[in-house]
Amino acid sequence: MRTDIQKINESSPWTELTEGFRIQASGNSAEFHTGEWRTNTPVFLADKCKQCLLCAPVCPDCAIPVSEGRRGEFDYDYCKGCGICAKACPFDAIVMKEGIEP
């Protein structure tokens, strides 16, 4: 019997968890918003960006959405503020700012 994980929450008794605390679904890391860990925030300067896309693959989460060969604005729900994208950018199109707001 597959448990409906939608029914499991922080009030669920131990007898109602899934075996081995498994998640009976896939692709669910998107529901985990790591952006709330952030203490520093990258800011995207679109006018300096050459769309070289060196930033997107080095992001350890999925904070740099790419669509039709172009990156867009940061998705801050997934940005932990690690700053790797700012280091990777050859054109100073990403600058790190202190604090959680862009």
Next chain:
Amino acid sequence: MSEKAIKERMSGNEAVAYAIRQVEPDVMPAFPITPSTEIPQMVSTYIANGQMDTDFIPVESEHSAMSAAIGSEAAGARTMTATSSAGLALMWEELLLAASNRLPIVLTLVNRTLSGPININCDHSDGMGARDTGWIQIYAEDNQEAYDNYIQAFPIAEDSRVHLPVMVCMDGFITSHAVMNISLLEDAAVKKFAGEYHPEEFMLDAEHPVSVGPYAISHYEMEAKRAQEAAMERAKEVILEVGKRYGEMSGRSYGLFEKYRTEDAEFIMLIMGSAAGTAKQAVDELRESGVKAGVLKLRVFRPFPEKEIAEAVKNCRALAIMDRCESYNGNSGPLGSEVTAGLYRNRVFIHAVNYIYGLGGRDFTTEDVKQVFEELKETADGRLAEQQHKYIGLRE
């Protein structure tokens, strides 16, 4: 009805390798370490000779062996491995993951001491070191039990009430390398008993995706661990059912422990592994001279049958608890701690004396056993103060 028995003579390692060929699990990742090396070696030979169809993964370490076993079992394949001593220690982190992810992996542990000093011979410090990893642990007295326990491990581990990994343990060299007579089962009987593995959930089931081993925040961690503990509690009834069913097939039944001449015993020795045979021999000799001695041979260490042990020894005058392992807690070995705690919780207040024996392959003889029984009698008669945590055969 009993299955036909095949009479053979084999070492413990040969017997387990033979059982592996008969069960024919899907995957075996393994890395060699003395004294368990022969098991993957013999299985590799069976595979090379076309006698079995298991995927053998030669890995670069035991850390990798258990990691590969976890991946393979989670994918839905029946998986086993074998190791000893430092190999088990290197699996440490993964042992806990195998259990908490509820993966019914079977591991043959050929017991060897953990360093240091570095030594290749038998004691139980490897298995005892892994006692809180969430694995079921079953210990064998001889090659026959190693063979029988191995075949029972899969139906125990894979039972839907359990879904926990099982460690099948035998004493290094003493059992793994000594050749004894053995009674084997026919391939078809073993295959039928072990059954086919059809996991309810597995990662290669594309129709029902599942994520194994997710992060749990504090709101879930205690509940997840409590659920795992409940599975270990349920394992006890499953082990008993499987042991009984195995007896109906083979003529050899198994319980949580074996009671050897304990019914009217005034003095009982609780012991695990190959030394139980030595203890039984000494008890037979003592009985001839009128000493009411008995042996309680512990077979299942995890789940720990403390209530059943307390019930089995409650009428004796004194109990010797034999540890083939030091625990470095300043008081006792691991069995010494757990058995005495169990006696207290069950309100059995008899003399219970903890001994350490056989570390790093040190001989343990019938004379040693008789000396222990003599000391038990003197203690119970009030002529000797309880000497807890005494080393047997130690040069002083």
